[in-house]
Amino acid sequence: MASGEWRIEDDNKRVAPASPVTVGDAVASEPQVTTHNSSLALVAEMFPAGHNGALRRWPSVETQAVSLFDKRAGLIPSWKPHWTKVPTVGLTFPLGFEFQPKADKVAEKDGLNKISGPKVAESDLAELTDRSAHKSMTRLKPPSDAISLADRLFYLLQPPLQTMLAGQELIMPFEPFPYQFEGIGWLFQQKSALLADEMGLGKTMQTITAIRLLLRAGQIRRVLLVCPKPLIPNWQREFKAWAEELPLTVLEGDGTRRRMLWQMPVPVLLVNYELLVRDWADMLDDEKPKFDLVVLDEAQRIKNRDSCTSETARSVSRKRSWALTGTPIENRPEEMHTLFEYMTVIPKGGTPDLRQMQRLSRDYVLRRTKDLVMKDLPPRIDREEYLELTSAQKSAYLDAEQNGIVHLNELGDQISVQHVFELVLRLKQITNFDPLTGDSVKFERLAADMEEIAASGGKAILFSQWTKTIDWLKERLPAECGSLVYHGGVPHKQREPILRQFKDDPNSHLLLMSYGTGAVGLNLQFAGYVFLYDRWWNPAVEDQAINRAHRIGVKNAVIVTKFICKDTIEERIDRVLHEKRELFRAVLGDGTNSNASLSLTASEIFGLFDLKARHGKGTKKIAPKPAESSVDAA
Amino acid sequence: MSTAPASTESLRLGFLTALHLENRGYVAGLLVTNKYGRPLEFQCTAPVRPNRTQELLYGPTLVPFLLGELLSKTLLDRIGIKPHFVLTDLTEILDSRPHVALPVACVLKGTTTDAVRIGKLNFGLHAEFNEDSKAFERLAKELAADADLLEPLDRVREALDETMKAAA
Numbered sequence: 001m002a003s004g005e006w007r008i009e010d011d012n013k014r015v016a017p018a019s020p021v022t023v024g025d026a027v028a029s030e031p032q033v034t035t036h037n038s039s040l041a042l043v044a045e046m047f048p049a050g051h052n053g054a055l056r057r058w059p060s061v062e063t064q065a066v067s068l069f070d071k072r073a074g075l076i077p078s079w080k081p082h083w084t085k086v087p088t089v090g091l092t093f094p095l096g097f098e099f100q101p102k103a104d105k106v107a108e109k110d111g112l113n114k115i116s117g118p119k120v121a122e123s124d125l126a127e128l129t130d131r132s133a134h135k136s137m138t139r140l141k142p143p144s145d146a147i148s149l150a151d152r153l154f155y156l157l158q159p160p161l162q163t164m165l166a167g168q169e170l171i172m173p174f175e176p177f178p179y180q181f182e183g184i185g186w187l188f189q190q191k192s193a194l195l196a197d198e199m200g201l202g203k204t205m206q207t208i209t210a211i212r213l214l215l216r217a218g219q220i221r222r223v224l225l226v227c228p229k230p231l232i233p234n235w236q237r238e239f240k241a242w243a244e245e246l247p248l249t250v251l252e253g254d255g256t257r258r259r260m261l262w263q264m265p266v267p268v269l270l271v272n273y274e275l276l277v278r279d280w281a282d283m284l285d286d287e288k289p290k291f292d293l294v295v296l297d298e299a300q301r302i303k304n305r306d307s308c309t310s311e312t313a314r315s316v317s318r319k320r321s322w323a324l325t326g327t328p329i330e331n332r333p334e335e336m337h338t339l340f341e342y343m344t345v346i347p348k349g350g351t352p353d354l355r356q357m358q359r360l361s362r363d364y365v366l367r368r369t370k371d372l373v374m375k376d377l378p379p380r381i382d383r384e385e386y387l388e389l390t391s392a393q394k395s396a397y398l399d400a401e402q403n404g405i406v407h408l409n410e411l412g413d414q415i416s417v418q419h420v421f422e423l424v425l426r427l428k429q430i431t432n433f434d435p436l437t438g439d440s441v442k443f444e445r446l447a448a449d450m451e452e453i454a455a456s457g458g459k460a461i462l463f464s465q466w467t468k469t470i471d472w473l474k475e476r477l478p479a480e481c482g483s484l485v486y487h488g489g490v491p492h493k494q495r496e497p498i499l500r501q502f503k504d505d506p507n508s509h510l511l512l513m514s515y516g517t518g519a520v521g522l523n524l525q526f527a528g529y530v531f532l533y534d535r536w537w538n539p540a541v542e543d544q545a546i547n548r549a550h551r552i553g554v555k556n557a558v559i560v561t562k563f564i565c566k567d568t569i570e571e572r573i574d575r576v577l578h579e580k581r582e583l584f585r586a587v588l589g590d591g592t593n594s595n596a597s598l599s600l601t602a603s604e605i606f607g608l609f610d611l612k613a614r615h616g617k618g619t620k621k622i623a624p625k626p627a628e629s630s631v632d633a634a
Numbered sequence: 635m636s637t638a639p640a641s642t643e644s645l646r647l648g649f650l651t652a653l654h655l656e657n658r659g660y661v662a663g664l665l666v667t668n669k670y671g672r673p674l675e676f677q678c679t680a681p682v683r684p685n686r687t688q689e690l691l692y693g694p695t696l697v698p699f700l701l702g703e704l705l706s707k708t709l710l711d712r713i714g715i716k717p718h719f720v721l722t723d724l725t726e727i728l729d730s731r732p733h734v735a736l737p738v739a740c741v742l743k744g745t746t747t748d749a750v751r752i753g754k755l756n757f758g759l760h761a762e763f764n765e766d767s768k769a770f771e772r773l774a775k776e777l778a779a780d781a782d783l784l785e786p787l788d789r790v791r792e793a794l795d796e797t798m799k800a801a802a
Contacts, residue, residue: 083704088679088709088712089678090677091676093674137785149797153793156789156793156796157793158673
């Protein structure tokens with residue numbers, strides 16, 4: 001029995017024995033318990049009892065050798081690492097179309113350049129291993145409506161666009177600009193998108209490349225591209241330039257052939273608005289094909305919600321809805337409602353207020369202007385040429401104006417916009433040329449300028465509102481100008497050859513075009529001069545026309561000459577449009593300075609004249625109504 | 635050694651890296667791409683946090699074990715589209731080499747004599763698998779001289795971040 005002294009402290013805690021416990025010396029010493037509390041100074045003794053005898057005997061201990069690693073010894077390394085199975089999550093990427101031409105085939109093609117990735121200095125390995133080297137890359141970000149982890153990872157794990165395009169898989173005629181990469185990346189990730197870049201910034205190329213990448217990534221398999229009929233050749237040309245390997249099918253031919261084409265699972269089907277509307281109406285519901293992506297070019301065509309075109313475009317079954325337009329708002333912000341409805345970001349018939357539209361625009365609209373992104377684009381030099389009418393023109397003009405206003409005043413309360421419009425057109429036509437004598441100050445000026453341009457081997461494009469004026473010019477311009485005509489009266493089949501001739505023939509120096517036919521979709525950046533022979537009602541259309549020449553790929557400055565005859569209706573129209581443009585710029589800022597087409601309103605057209613109606617003995621002013629500032633300007 | 639790709643078009647690269655998350659442990663991700671960096675498959679592990687005993691008993695070998703053996707091997711076993719090569723930027727993952735039948739290489743920041751040059755980067759190999767250098771030299775010939783093999787690893791890290799945010 002061990003002996004030792006256990007002390008009980010005041011707080012009744014047991015403390016360790018003061019002396020070491022020794023086995024075997026229990027016989028002499030009796031176990032005692034003492035307290036050191038002065039008030040409890042007592043000695044507790046343990047008296048031997050009968051069973052204590054057993055305790056006095058030496059314990060009998062038997063030893064047995066056990067193998068160290070015997071299970072019984074319990075010394076098997078119980079710390080052997082045991083890790084539970086690690087769970088994993090995975091994502092497999094869909095297989096895309098394989099379009100890439102073989103490297104040797106690519107090398108044979110003239111004019112195609114491989115786009116190399118960002119160059120890194122050979123010596124600067126440390127910098128390469130630093131993450132900052134990747135900062136200039138355009139990475140895809142998950143769109144705001146991608147909620148599932150798989151969807152988000154899909155975007156995060158895509159390589160930077162530059163790498164995608166640099167991998168010898170996608171060959172492009174030239175390397176896109178950084179803002180275009182941004183646009184491609186944005187489109188790629190958007191299920192609903194309105195690309196509203198200003199004309200000339202490459203909406204077509206960005207769209208084609210985004211389609212190309214989506215097809216390759218296996219995200220889409222069937223695309224419907226809808227555009228105005230005159231732009232079909234333009235899309236074909238652009239597809240050939242930017243995605244030669246991509247099979248593009250144009251919907252054309254008779255009804256049977258078109259019906260067959262609608263049912264064919266071609267990757268990209270190109271159709272004009274008119275055929276879409278016609279064929280859609282002819283098809284039964286279960287015959288109507290479904291698309292992964294529908295792209296509407298010049299999407300302002302669907303701005304009228306109740307129009308057949310708009311209803312048809314919105315009814316096409318699709319997973320992604322993209323719209324392209326340089327002028328998303330032509331007159332009123334409400335025009336965006338239909339576009340948002342097409343993009344399926346507002347309910348059918350929805351009318352978001354201004355604040356909601358701003359939020360929707362942030363999420364679904366991408367608009368860049370040339371001022372913002374193309375700082376190194378050669379300048380566009382605008383010259384407003386104020387010309388004095390020739391005496392014959394002046395006389396004809398004054399006569400027409402006088403008689404016209406008298407006539408309008410005679411109409412009294414029955415006067416309509418149409419009446420005023422007719423007078424404006426008649427006066428504008430006289431400023432172009434006097435129909436009686438054929439005199440034209442504009443023509444004289446144009447002929448002089450063209451002589452110089454042709455002599456220097458330059459090329460110019462001219463826009464007029466009237467095909468009649470264009471034909472008149474064509475007849476009178478000297479042969480040295482090598483003038484060609486491109487307007488609505490020219491059959492479609494002849495249009496492409498005309499454009500080719502203008503581009504390739506060194507003796508063709510002038511392309512005479514109408515605003516309606518030539519203002520959209522054409523790439524004429526090799527023309528260094530633009531003439532606006534007469535003014536369009538809408539500065540955005542004028543800009544669109546000018547941007548046929550002043551666009552990406554232009555090498556030199558583009559000189560834009562706007563003919564304005566002094567003391568005529570042209571001067572007044574020009575002033576009103578200027579003020580409207582300034583007003584819009586003040587409201588929306590410089591970044592979106594051509595966001596609207598800014599057409600003249602009815603009251604502004606009235607305001608071009610000081611119209612009065614007879615009213616009793618005197619007269620009363622009958623126009624304009626609301627736009628007071630325009631009245632003053634007029 | 636892995637089976638060599640039938641053609642250069644079918645060449646597949648595995649980009650493997652890991653993150654340490656405060657209070658959650660280690661998580662690893664493997665992205666298999668084609669030779670142009672286009673993703674084919676992604677796998678990532680759940681976070682693995684060693685307990686105190688494991689930390690004490692493994693000592694300094696804990697992280698190499700976790701990354702090199704446990705997580706990397708798990709990912710390479712589970713991935714459906716098997717890569718022909720594995721590239722990483724973590725030296726600990728090089729330790730997976732004895733446990734997998736694939737050549738593994740790790741980006742080196744400096745230059746050493748026994749490094750293999752792939753694209754613009756130098757890669758180091760596992761000391762016991764110097765014979766992998768021949769396979770990597772063949773790989774280097776297949777890839778563009780300015781190929782950026784760090785960039786896919788950034789994607790893996792971002793994907794791991796996103797996954798962990800979703801799981802939190």
